[in-house]
Amino acid sequence: MDQLLSYLPPSIAGLLEQWDTNVILITIASFFAWVIWRIVYGRLEILAEKTRFHWDDLTLAALKTPVSTLIWCWPATVSLGFLLQDHMGDKLNWLSTVKLLLVIAIFVWITIRLINNIEEYVLDQTNRDETTVQAVAKVSRLFFIVIGGMTVMQAFGLSLSGLLTFGGVGGLIVGLAAKDLLSNFFGGMMIYFDRPFKVGDWIRSPDRQIEGTVERIGWRMTIIRTFDKRPLYVPNSVFSSIVVENPSRMQNRRINETIGVRYDDSTQVETIVEEIKAMLKTHPDIDAKQTLIVNFNGFGPSSLDIMVYTFTKTVNWVRFHKVKQDVLLKILAIVHQNGADIAYPTQTIKLDAQNNEMQGEPV
Known part of the structure; x- marks a missing residue:
């Protein structure tokens, strides 16, 4: 490498020797890396369209924007570190934490995009249970968001064991303060697991004035569209204390x-x-x-x-x-x-002829 640089003008050779600390060269390298990624992505997209499986298409679609963001943001973080370090004259240890946070954010972003793509693809199929698909997608998104949040806290030096210990005590306090919210949450989980109804079902309750078609089952409430097209928002905790009739399963x-x-x-x-x-x-x-x-x-x-x-x-x-x-x-x-007919309400009045003659009334 040194022998190759010796053939170049001193200014260019000096610039190339410091390519990993030069902001302009880092930006140019990022641009070329982005172009290469776009070319590779285009080729992979063509290959994925030729396969019978749809999972490769869903995975590629999930990777497209986050990887492009990483290609630009990672070098930008490095360049920012060099600029700040030149002005401050001190080593910036927090930049390594920023890079770790960037990687965590990109990973969670890719995962959530993949879950969303899979959810949309499965919902487009004819043989699917919309309620189950949405429930699995919501739980999966929540799981990876929680994992990402815990990783971020650990990156900032927080002790997860101490956090979990505090969460046990704090969880009791929060549970008492937000018992309605938690009851609605667990009511939604009951609907997902017991499945008394699903999205699209016609339900009604003889205990309450609830009747209509289920439009959405959320974490806190269920949206029911009544037959006169009005939306009815029912907290999920209500379904744990009422009788629900599901005529759709007749x-x-x-x-x-x-x-x-x-x-x-x-x-x-x-x-x-x-x-x-x-x-x-x-x-x-x-x-x-x-x-x-x-x-x-x-x-x-x-x-x-x-x-x-x-x-x-x-x-x-x-x-x-x-x-x-x-x-x-x-x-x-x-x-x-059969020579018969349907009856309609009639009355037959029977007059007693003998009594009428005794009273002098004509019959």
Whole structure:
């Protein structure tokens, strides 16, 4: 190297001999390192697109900006140290701590970006549980942030053992002061682990006026969109003390109707019952494996009541009503085919002719 520098002009040779302490040369070297990184990244990106796996694309996307930042910030920190050292004339020991903090920050940044990329990729898939994916992502981000924070504290010379000891006493004080916040946090953890509902589920509580579709499950509260499109913000601690019904996990929807036939059609009731039962057993949208009841159920004030109790295969609310409409129309057609009709409220007034004649009133 010295022999090579001897062929150069003295000014340039002296500059190159001090390249690692010259701010301009460090900046130029950073620029070339950044250009090389961009070229290497472009090549790796082309290779990653040719593979069937998506994890390499997600990892590269996570590395892109943080590595570029490190390429510029690390030499900038070194240059800053040289400039300050020339002016102050003293060695700056704290610059090594700054470099360590930079490395820790870049590592945590890359990790969080990777977690975010994986979360977005998994959520775009069709077969995924959104609540579980978000829960794992949140816990992972929190874990690496805590690890990074503890590493930073150790870099500043803080004793982690003493910190943990203080945290045991301080945690009790903080827990008493922020018990509502902690109860909401653990309520959110209960939802994540017990999974009484997930994002997208329709839930309701008979204990409270809570009903709607779950939009988001956070650490402190759950956002529910009611059916009139209003957002409902429910603290997670509420779910540990109320009953929650999850209609989204129904396997079937129930049709429970009472069909009233006129008393004049009493001779046709048995036939109507049998034909309705046969129709339901062969209906493509009725689950015949579930309870299916069609029976003459009682004498109403103005009708002979037939109970129709069955379950549809669909659980979709809109589709269920279409199936129910089709079933009711077919029941109406069966009633009419047998020369009968649906009863409506009527009253029969019976006059006693003998009493009217005794009172001199016309019959």
